[in-house]
Amino acid sequence: MKLLDLTIPYEPLEKKALYDEVAKEYRFLANNTPKMRLLISTELDDKKLPDDFAQKLVNMLPALNYQLCTNHDETSFAKHIKEEQNDLPHVLEHIIIGLMMMIKNDNYHGLTMGNDRLAEIIITYNNKKLAIETTYLGIRLLNALLKREKIDLIKQIKEINRGRVLVWRKYAKKRKQERQFTF
Ligand SMILES: [Zn+2]
Numbered sequence: 001m002k003l004l005d006l007t008i009p010y011e012p013l014e015k016k017a018l019y020d021e022v023a024k025e026y027r028f029l030a031n032n033t034p035k036m037r038l039l040i041s042t043e044l045d046d047k048k049l050p051d052d053f054a055q056k057l058v059n060m061l062p063a064l065n066y067q068l069c070t071n072h073d074e075t076s077f078a079k080h081i082k083e084e085q086n087d088l089p090h091v092l093e094h095i096i097i098g099l100m101m102m103i104k105n106d107n108y109h110g111l112t113m114g115n116d117r118l119a120e121i122i123i124t125y126n127n128k129k130l131a132i133e134t135t136y137l138g139i140r141l142l143n144a145l146l147k148r149e150k151i152d153l154i155k156q157i158k159e160i161n162r163g164r165v166l167v168w169r170k171y172a173k174k175r176k177q178e179r180q181f182t183f
Contacts, residue, residue: 001046001088001146003139004118008036008128025070028109028124036131038121040089040114047086047116050148054081057091057145060153063098063168067108087112088142089119096123096138101168103161105130133160 012029029035050056058064058078068074071084077094084090090112100106100123107124114120125131137156144151157165 001043001092001139001142002041003038003135004041005039006036006132006135008034008125008131010035010037010122012037012122026111028107029111029122033107033109033124034126034128034131035122035124036135038092038123038135040092040119040121042088042117042119046088046146049085049146053145054085057081057095060141060145061095061098062170063101064094065170066101066168067094067097069094087116089114089121092138092142093121093123095142096121096134099134099138099141099157100125100131102157102166103130103134103164104166105134130160 064078067077069077072080093110093112110123112121
């Protein structure tokens with residue numbers, strides 16, 4: 001998977017009127033929240049997923065348990081990775097937001113459009129420098145999983161966030177979700 005372009009900040013002006021009408025969960029596209037846009041290409045080889053891809057990803061990024069996905073009536077993205085894993089750009093969107101949650105650079109909105117070769121991802125952020133760093137780290141993480149390579153995620157997050165990292169606990173059914181996120 002390759003990042004072809006990162007535009008930050010990004011303002012989808014031409015689509016503003018349309019997004020306003022389409023659905024309330026996409027209103028973030030038309031408000032003043034800072035946004036970035038990634039153009040992503042997916043190669044055929046990327047699609048040969050390791051068998052344990054979904055499980056490994058959730059183990060590395062428990063924050064995915066706390067992300068709601070509009071594709072699934074706003075239930076946890078972690079529950080639906082198996083259905084979504086062939087849409088790698090959409091998985092990347094959730095990975096980047098998950099990383100942002102671990103450094104509190106979150107704004108918790110994202111959208112993925114396009115097809116399985118070329119996709120456009122729009123994500124909101126708070127801090128531009130950290131948004132860029134988490135984007136690159138998200139791509140490194142995804143490519144490491146696809147190539148079955150090891151990656152020390154916590155160490156790399158600490159490197160971009162002055163040694164600090166917020167590790168989300170694994171989701172326990174009994175515990176009420178403390179916060180609500182929409183994508
Ligand atoms: Zn989603």
